[in-house]
Amino acid sequence: MQNFTFHNPTRIVFGEQTIAELAALIPDGAKVLLTYGGGSIKRNGVYDQVVAALEGKVFFEFAGIEPNPSFDTLLKATALLKSEQLDFILAVGGGSVIDGSKFIAAAACYDGDSWDLLCGKAKVQQAVPLGCVLTLPATGSESNGNSVVTRYSTQEKMAFSSPLVYPQFAVLDPTTTYSLPPRQVANGVVDAFVHVMEQYLTYPVNAPVQDRFAEGLLQTLIEQGPQALQRPEDYAVRANVMWAATMALNGLIGVGVPQDWATHMIGHEITALHGLDHAQTLAIVLPALMQHQRRQKRDKLLQYGKRVWQLAHQDEERLIDEAISHTRAFFEQMGAPTRLADYGIDASAIEPMVERLVQHKMVKLGEHGDITPEVSRRILQQAL
Amino acid sequence: MQNFTFHNPTRIVFGEQTIAELAALIPDGAKVLLTYGGGSIKRNGVYDQVVAALEGKVFFEFAGIEPNPSFDTLLKATALLKSEQLDFILAVGGGSVIDGSKFIAAAACYDGDSWDLLCGKAKVQQAVPLGCVLTLPATGSESNGNSVVTRYSTQEKMAFSSPLVYPQFAVLDPTTTYSLPPRQVANGVVDAFVHVMEQYLTYPVNAPVQDRFAEGLLQTLIEQGPQALQRPEDYAVRANVMWAATMALNGLIGVGVPQDWATHMIGHEITALHGLDHAQTLAIVLPALMQHQRRQKRDKLLQYGKRVWQLAHQDEERLIDEAISHTRAFFEQMGAPTRLADYGIDASAIEPMVERLVQHKMVKLGEHGDITPEVSRRILQQAL
Numbered sequence: 001m002q003n004f005t006f007h008n009p010t011r012i013v014f015g016e017q018t019i020a021e022l023a024a025l026i027p028d029g030a031k032v033l034l035t036y037g038g039g040s041i042k043r044n045g046v047y048d049q050v051v052a053a054l055e056g057k058v059f060f061e062f063a064g065i066e067p068n069p070s071f072d073t074l075l076k077a078t079a080l081l082k083s084e085q086l087d088f089i090l091a092v093g094g095g096s097v098i099d100g101s102k103f104i105a106a107a108a109c110y111d112g113d114s115w116d117l118l119c120g121k122a123k124v125q126q127a128v129p130l131g132c133v134l135t136l137p138a139t140g141s142e143s144n145g146n147s148v149v150t151r152y153s154t155q156e157k158m159a160f161s162s163p164l165v166y167p168q169f170a171v172l173d174p175t176t177t178y179s180l181p182p183r184q185v186a187n188g189v190v191d192a193f194v195h196v197m198e199q200y201l202t203y204p205v206n207a208p209v210q211d212r213f214a215e216g217l218l219q220t221l222i223e224q225g226p227q228a229l230q231r232p233e234d235y236a237v238r239a240n241v242m243w244a245a246t247m248a249l250n251g252l253i254g255v256g257v258p259q260d261w262a263t264h265m266i267g268h269e270i271t272a273l274h275g276l277d278h279a280q281t282l283a284i285v286l287p288a289l290m291q292h293q294r295r296q297k298r299d300k301l302l303q304y305g306k307r308v309w310q311l312a313h314q315d316e317e318r319l320i321d322e323a324i325s326h327t328r329a330f331f332e333q334m335g336a337p338t339r340l341a342d343y344g345i346d347a348s349a350i351e352p353m354v355e356r357l358v359q360h361k362m363v364k365l366g367e368h369g370d371i372t373p374e375v376s377r378r379i380l381q382q383a384l
Numbered sequence: 385m386q387n388f389t390f391h392n393p394t395r396i397v398f399g400e401q402t403i404a405e406l407a408a409l410i411p412d413g414a415k416v417l418l419t420y421g422g423g424s425i426k427r428n429g430v431y432d433q434v435v436a437a438l439e440g441k442v443f444f445e446f447a448g449i450e451p452n453p454s455f456d457t458l459l460k461a462t463a464l465l466k467s468e469q470l471d472f473i474l475a476v477g478g479g480s481v482i483d484g485s486k487f488i489a490a491a492a493c494y495d496g497d498s499w500d501l502l503c504g505k506a507k508v509q510q511a512v513p514l515g516c517v518l519t520l521p522a523t524g525s526e527s528n529g530n531s532v533v534t535r536y537s538t539q540e541k542m543a544f545s546s547p548l549v550y551p552q553f554a555v556l557d558p559t560t561t562y563s564l565p566p567r568q569v570a571n572g573v574v575d576a577f578v579h580v581m582e583q584y585l586t587y588p589v590n591a592p593v594q595d596r597f598a599e600g601l602l603q604t605l606i607e608q609g610p611q612a613l614q615r616p617e618d619y620a621v622r623a624n625v626m627w628a629a630t631m632a633l634n635g636l637i638g639v640g641v642p643q644d645w646a647t648h649m650i651g652h653e654i655t656a657l658h659g660l661d662h663a664q665t666l667a668i669v670l671p672a673l674m675q676h677q678r679r680q681k682r683d684k685l686l687q688y689g690k691r692v693w694q695l696a697h698q699d700e701e702r703l704i705d706e707a708i709s710h711t712r713a714f715f716e717q718m719g720a721p722t723r724l725a726d727y728g729i730d731a732s733a734i735e736p737m738v739e740r741l742v743q744h745k746m747v748k749l750g751e752h753g754d755i756t757p758e759v760s761r762r763i764l765q766q767a768l
Contacts, residue, residue: 001398005396006398011390014385015388208600209627212604220593243385244593255396
């Protein structure tokens with residue numbers, strides 16, 4: 001096991017009817033910026049519950065944070081927060097709203113061009129405190145310090161990370177997810193699954209707690225994900241998916257072990273250039289990457305096949321083949337096709353994506369730093 | 385899954401050579417009470433590392449906190465903290481030193497008789513902040529709000545719990561455990577194992593993440609525990625035991641699920657009246673309790689047998705029998721005998737222990753509240 005520091009200060013408030021607890025969770029006297037997305041929270045009753053809980057508090061609303069939140073949109077929210085001198089952000093929505101709100105929190109305290117925070121030119125030194133109500137289990141953003149923001153004018157999708165933007169609290173009421181469209185449910189499950197894989201499918205470092213926690217989350221998502229599509233109002237299933245997605249990226253399973261994240265980095269370029277859902281890009285890239293990196297990931301692929309999929313072939317190559325094909329089949333079962341062609345993307349699209357990776361300095365990806373642009377090209381070719 | 389709140393603010397600093405990080409972890413300007421136990425930290429070099437890291441800081445030492453820390457000893461430490469107006473506690477040791485330091489932290493801020501905090505008469509309203517360096521993985525005290533204190537004059541072992549006494553940080557350097565006597569290593573593994581079982585071996589509530597995390601910890605302890613005895617200086621093994629013990633009782637695996645804790649409550653009375661090590665009492669009580677409660681715990685016993693011990697009998701009663709006997713054999717392999725008789729305790733000792741349980745209002749123990757004094761008596765008889 002490698003040395004590590006782990007600190008996750010987010011208070012999780014989990015269960016039915018927990019939105020009402022916002023009244024006590026938001027600091028007394030706070031002036032709140034309430035952020036949300038396209039308005040689904042108005043249709044499913046979440047907005048009304050939040051507003052009821054905010055009764056007596058000063059709050060301003062900023063709606064319209066997009067999926068893959070837009071830098072320009074977030075600048076408008078930042079301006080509102082500053083002009084009204086608000087001092088707490090309550091993000092209500094999925095990962096995009098929470099990611100976007102983290103950026104608002106950091107940008108509001110940064111004097112220069114806030115793109116600096118995303119392109120790596122500046123580090124977050126201060127941030128407005130925030131809390132969240134999660135309505136779409138997927139990104140883990142409700143309990144980590146990560147944020148991904150897209151600048152549409154230049155088709156750039158960039159990330160930042162800071163301990164200063166961990167939500168102070170996250171309210172997770174599984175019933176808020178009943179009304180999600182199936183595609184979003186599926187995306188969430190695939191996203192969480194790949195988050196686990198990025199931290200698990202590398203090489204062994206004798207870290208059995210982390211391995212078994214990761215395997216437990218993968219098994220849970222494999223088992224509960226399809227049920228969430230079949231029975232949208234099954235509370236237990238929704239609760240299990242929600243908790244698994246939070247645990248998948250709250251930092252815990254990644255402590256002391258190598259991490260990959262190449263699937264995400266390559267996937268970000270697909271979204272930036274072709275507008276696919278984040279999870280769709282992961283469903284495309286991961287199986288191709290597993291295939292291409294099967295030698296480097298051999299030990300973990302075998303462990304994954306045996307423990308997560310209960311495969312028992314004598315022939316190890318065949319076992320790995322099946323582990324990959326099971327993964328692909330799971331994504332497709334969740335409604336996420338796993339080939340670029342399934343989304344109308346052909347070989348001519350590969351070179352521009354590789355160029356973007358180079359431009360973003362994504363030239364030594366993966367747990368060994370051996371996923372060069374040439375390797376990314378081959379992975380994308382494998383994904384055609 | 386049941387509704388829950390989870391908040392664990394302890395910063396974990398894990399790995400070799402991490403004690404030096406104390407210099408940055410302790411707040412600037414803090415006046416520190418350094419607490420420790422019987423002096424083993426002076427023999428194994430931990431004390432020197434701690435003192436080196438504290439260079440330039442004001443600190444006072446309080447040594448001699450016992451295993452099963454004594455109320456009277458802790459009062460002396462509290463008096464020192466108050467008289468020197470110290471404002472931070474650094475506990476260096478195992479669960480007893482950390483538990484004791486939590487009590488000091490709370491007692492220092494309480495105006496009345498501080499026994500009130502233990503007997504349930506008063507709740508902790510304020511506490512001196514504390515941090516710790518863990519040298520004995522076992523209790524999970526390094527990252528939770530629990531404390532157990534013994535008043536030897538009345539043979540009472542009592543517990544309190546408060547979010548205010550979570551250590552702000554916990555430094556976990558597995559090399560500090562190399563020099564532990566085998567009995568303490570074994571006790572730690574058994575203690576951590578039973579912590580998991582208290583939160584796992586109840587009844588199913590469709591909480592697969594929690595179940596699989598618990599099973600992963602149990603498997604890790606079963607696999608790594610004996611290796612820790614065989615190869616005391618195997619870093620990876622020590623690291624895995626240490627991390628598993630922390631995860632076993634930091635609150636995570638117990639969220640949203642029923643919990644038992646009858647083994648602990650009955651075990652506390654054995655320690656109080658007969659002086660056995662805490663873990664020895666758990667090794668005695670748990671197998672007997674599993675046997676006695678096999679009907680109420682049936683579903684989880686079967687799951688435990690299949691998933692943790694890979695048992696595959698058709699006959700479910702036999703599978704449960706084997707799950708219990710494997711558990712007993714594991715404790716004995718770790719050097720913790722599982723019968724009262726092994727410690728020279730006979731049937732005549734049972735009634736006084738049952739009387740103590742009644743006196744401490746431990747009359748409806750277990751996840752169903754069905755472990756009455758009569759049931760505790762039968763469990764102890766089963767453990768003869």
